Amino acid sequence: MPTDQTHNPALQSWLPSANAHPSFPIQNLPFGIFSPPNATPRPGIAIGDHILDLTLLQASNLLPAAINSLIPLAPTLNDFLAQGPTPRTLLRQAVSHLLAASSPPHPELLHPATACTLHLPAHIPNYTDFYAGIHHALAVGRLFRPDAPLLPNYKWIPIGYHGRASSIRPSGTPVTRPAGQRKLPHEQQPTFGPTRALDFELELGIWIGPPNPLGRPILIAEAHNHIAGFCLLNDWSARDLQSWEYQPLGPFLAKSFHTTISPWIITPEALAPFRQPQPSRDPTDPQPLPYLADPEDQATGALNLILEVFLLTHSMRTQNIAPYPITQSNAHHLYWTPQQLLTHHTSNGCNLLPGDLLGTGTISAPNATGPGSLLELTQAATQPLTLPTGEQRFYLEDGDEILLRATAHRPGFTPIGFGDCRALIHPAQN
Amino acid sequence: MPTDQTHNPALQSWLPSANAHPSFPIQNLPFGIFSPPNATPRPGIAIGDHILDLTLLQASNLLPAAINSLIPLAPTLNDFLAQGPTPRTLLRQAVSHLLAASSPPHPELLHPATACTLHLPAHIPNYTDFYAGIHHALAVGRLFRPDAPLLPNYKWIPIGYHGRASSIRPSGTPVTRPAGQRKLPHEQQPTFGPTRALDFELELGIWIGPPNPLGRPILIAEAHNHIAGFCLLNDWSARDLQSWEYQPLGPFLAKSFHTTISPWIITPEALAPFRQPQPSRDPTDPQPLPYLADPEDQATGALNLILEVFLLTHSMRTQNIAPYPITQSNAHHLYWTPQQLLTHHTSNGCNLLPGDLLGTGTISAPNATGPGSLLELTQAATQPLTLPTGEQRFYLEDGDEILLRATAHRPGFTPIGFGDCRALIHPAQN
Numbered sequence: 001m002p003t004d005q006t007h008n009p010a011l012q013s014w015l016p017s018a019n020a021h022p023s024f025p026i027q028n029l030p031f032g033i034f035s036p037p038n039a040t041p042r043p044g045i046a047i048g049d050h051i052l053d054l055t056l057l058q059a060s061n062l063l064p065a066a067i068n069s070l071i072p073l074a075p076t077l078n079d080f081l082a083q084g085p086t087p088r089t090l091l092r093q094a095v096s097h098l099l100a101a102s103s104p105p106h107p108e109l110l111h112p113a114t115a116c117t118l119h120l121p122a123h124i125p126n127y128t129d130f131y132a133g134i135h136h137a138l139a140v141g142r143l144f145r146p147d148a149p150l151l152p153n154y155k156w157i158p159i160g161y162h163g164r165a166s167s168i169r170p171s172g173t174p175v176t177r178p179a180g181q182r183k184l185p186h187e188q189q190p191t192f193g194p195t196r197a198l199d200f201e202l203e204l205g206i207w208i209g210p211p212n213p214l215g216r217p218i219l220i221a222e223a224h225n226h227i228a229g230f231c232l233l234n235d236w237s238a239r240d241l242q243s244w245e246y247q248p249l250g251p252f253l254a255k256s257f258h259t260t261i262s263p264w265i266i267t268p269e270a271l272a273p274f275r276q277p278q279p280s281r282d283p284t285d286p287q288p289l290p291y292l293a294d295p296e297d298q299a300t301g302a303l304n305l306i307l308e309v310f311l312l313t314h315s316m317r318t319q320n321i322a323p324y325p326i327t328q329s330n331a332h333h334l335y336w337t338p339q340q341l342l343t344h345h346t347s348n349g350c351n352l353l354p355g356d357l358l359g360t361g362t363i364s365a366p367n368a369t370g371p372g373s374l375l376e377l378t379q380a381a382t383q384p385l386t387l388p389t390g391e392q393r394f395y396l397e398d399g400d401e402i403l404l405r406a407t408a409h410r411p412g413f414t415p416i417g418f419g420d421c422r423a424l425i426h427p428a429q430n
Numbered sequence: 431m432p433t434d435q436t437h438n439p440a441l442q443s444w445l446p447s448a449n450a451h452p453s454f455p456i457q458n459l460p461f462g463i464f465s466p467p468n469a470t471p472r473p474g475i476a477i478g479d480h481i482l483d484l485t486l487l488q489a490s491n492l493l494p495a496a497i498n499s500l501i502p503l504a505p506t507l508n509d510f511l512a513q514g515p516t517p518r519t520l521l522r523q524a525v526s527h528l529l530a531a532s533s534p535p536h537p538e539l540l541h542p543a544t545a546c547t548l549h550l551p552a553h554i555p556n557y558t559d560f561y562a563g564i565h566h567a568l569a570v571g572r573l574f575r576p577d578a579p580l581l582p583n584y585k586w587i588p589i590g591y592h593g594r595a596s597s598i599r600p601s602g603t604p605v606t607r608p609a610g611q612r613k614l615p616h617e618q619q620p621t622f623g624p625t626r627a628l629d630f631e632l633e634l635g636i637w638i639g640p641p642n643p644l645g646r647p648i649l650i651a652e653a654h655n656h657i658a659g660f661c662l663l664n665d666w667s668a669r670d671l672q673s674w675e676y677q678p679l680g681p682f683l684a685k686s687f688h689t690t691i692s693p694w695i696i697t698p699e700a701l702a703p704f705r706q707p708q709p710s711r712d713p714t715d716p717q718p719l720p721y722l723a724d725p726e727d728q729a730t731g732a733l734n735l736i737l738e739v740f741l742l743t744h745s746m747r748t749q750n751i752a753p754y755p756i757t758q759s760n761a762h763h764l765y766w767t768p769q770q771l772l773t774h775h776t777s778n779g780c781n782l783l784p785g786d787l788l789g790t791g792t793i794s795a796p797n798a799t800g801p802g803s804l805l806e807l808t809q810a811a812t813q814p815l816t817l818p819t820g821e822q823r824f825y826l827e828d829g830d831e832i833l834l835r836a837t838a839h840r841p842g843f844t845p846i847g848f849g850d851c852r853a854l855i856h857p858a859q860n
Binding site for chain 1: 613647676
């Protein structure tokens with residue numbers, strides 16, 4: 001398991017808020033795009049409750065010239081992601097040294113995060129969503145096909161579909177309740193109107209770095225070099241639209257109205273200490289076909305990330321009640337590793353581009369405390385969720401806010417988080 | 431039906447090859463991006479067997495200043511498409527006048543098309559593929575569900591799914607046979623290897639012009655203002671990959687390896703004379719829900735475009751045998767109009783971007799002469815197609831080339847075509 005000085009839990013920063021920060025201690029150093037007050041979007045690194053302005057850092061010439069030239073300055077990180085692990089790793093090490101308590105403080109390079117606006121960290125050329133959370137697939141399958149919850153292909157092939165790239169928004173952008181065609185089983189014909197079954201889905205996002213040319217698959221042993229980082233992803237879903245539209249070509253308008261992501265790119269380097277073996281499979285499960293099989297990936301391809309979901313209703317907000325935890329899961333429950341998803345995606349020659357985003361699919365835990373969606377939590381709207389206010393929910397209501405949280409834990413290492421992935425639901429416009 | 435002087439069949443050009451040209455008479459004037467020999471990509475207009483160089487035209491100041499300032503100069507047409515019908519229409523009228531036989535010739539503004547390279551006319555931010563060809567849906571449904579070929583939602587909702595934008599290529603780019611997981615019904619488990627069921631799909635592409643903000647649907651009466659033009663589209667499909675992967679989330683790697691389009695944007699203005707009423711529905715068919723219903727769209731929303739498919743094998747090529755016609759269909763067979771597809775797409779608030787591409791879905795004719803795919807033509811590989819050489823095909827072989835052709839016809843008007851949409855199949859790389 002590759003670790004280096006940047007992971008040392010004894011490492012402290014001269015910035016007090018970084019030390020013991022739940023998301024952004026000096027051991028994390030995620031990349032993003034932000035605007036300081038009255039200024040244009042630019043790259044930054046989150047540290048404690050501040051953001052390191054990479055444009056100011058570059059101008060300061062504090063780093064050695066060879067490293068300084070690697071600093072991204074463009075208002076999207078696509079070109080930086082395209083360059084792969086080497087410049088990212090070198091810059092990370094230099095910034096870790098710069099921000100360490102043993103170095104002279106440079107507060108003039110920082111902005112308070114609360115004064116800044118966060119943007120998508122990259123232009124997203126293509127977005128693909130997978131279905132690799134097997135406990136979600138099982139739970140949803142049990143609701144609709146109790147006798148055969150998993151389809152025959154599930155354990156052979158990473159199931160995925162193309163998602164809508166244009167409607168991905170960073171944490172904090174409100175979600176407008178979508179309208180669409182809905183038909184309940186007992187209804188004679190569909191009607192058009194606002195969804196009555198708005199749901200969240202707890203997912204991890206995977207940022208693509210270096211591209212592959214059309215027609216050239218990425219081998220499983222090389223896949224990690226094409227992954228530039230991770231984020232949280234809420235795949236908002238309108239279940240009534242989905243059940244009416246999805247046959248035979250899959251989800252479309254039930255998903256394309258909005259997708260929320262956490263805006264910081266958590267690097268593979270920051271997550272290196274939290275890698276672990278893929279969960280062991282049932283003895284009756286098939287072995288992965290050779291193009292998806294790699295001993296190194298099997299040994300280290302999974303991520304130990306605690307994933308949580310919180311719900312905050314309008315009433316809770318006005319009563320100052322804290323967001324209510326409704327789900328606790330873990331990214332290691334994925335049936336396929338991020339590397340397997342990427343390799344499968346390119347196995348037909350499909351070309352990935354820098355800044356492409358892959359969603360893992362909903363990551364539910366195998367027990368009742370970890371449903372990755374309300375569909376599972378309320379058993380398809382048959383068992384309500386009851387909140388501390390006494391309010392009940394089958395699906396989400398206007399004024400509700402969903403917050404996702406990811407935290408990497410491992411004894412002997414400093415925990416790191418992903419930052420905010422939250423969005424408030426606004427009423428339908430029509 | 432809006433027609434103007436640009437449609438006058440008596441209009442001739444001072445460029446002899448434009449007169450009676452099967453695709454690009456002076457009545458067409460499609461926009462595209464091309465490179466002259468040893469030069470960078472730039473906008474152009476196809477005329478006869480030449481291309482009008484818009485960069486040279488702008489520098490010549492031959493057009494009135496107000497029109498000259500509308501000429502696109504960027505190496506993609508996205509910004510031009512975003513501006514909607516007005517600048518496009520004004521420039522079209524001015525170029526029609528410039529190229530007319532009654533005006534002085536300016537051959538210095540033209541390049542021979544055969545010396546130029548054609549590119550995608552715009553960066554394609556998102557690609558969506560629909561399923562609006564009802565005779566295709568019926569024919570495919572009959573193969574797999576003889577008792578109920580159409581699913582219950584088909585006549586209510588335009589079925590669609592997100593496609594892969596990054597692998598769309600202009601006519602002439604070879605298609606590499608993709609590999610993937612394939613499992614025949616009698617096989618115990620899947621294997622990985624080159625597809626054994628490579629197919630074409632005959633579709634029309636729809637270019638999006640002005641965008642809509644996220645959360646703001648485009649009303650059906652406004653939809654035509656957001657359509658910037660049309661192209662031919664071959665939605666290459668690996669049927670064995672598709673049948674194994676597509677449940678429950680739809681087609682993915684079976685389609686994402688390559689999509690071929692004709693590179694000229696045929697404008698709504700050029701196609702105006704060829705509009706006609708939507709085909710009448712069965713009395714038992716549902717009326718479109720109000721958000722998809724518009725009297726004007728019903729009266730003029732369909733396009734009378736003859737669509738043809740030709741197959742040219744390696745053996746035919748070496749024997750100098752002409753491409754063999756295997757399909758004749760028509761765009762008026764679509765169950766939903768392009769405007770209905772666009773309005774449905776945005777009905778949940780999904781934002782379309784300039785340069786987005788919508789595929790209509792495979793446009794088969796209702797009879798045996800018009801199958802829009804080999805799946806239909808060979809009845810799922812049970813009845814071979816026999817070619818003039820005696821060769822037989824169930825699906826496509828390496829060295830085969832598929833050519834699509836579209837021609838707009840109407841008595842009293844000059845026919846216009848879409849230009850080449852062809853691609854040769856190269857062997858798998860792995």
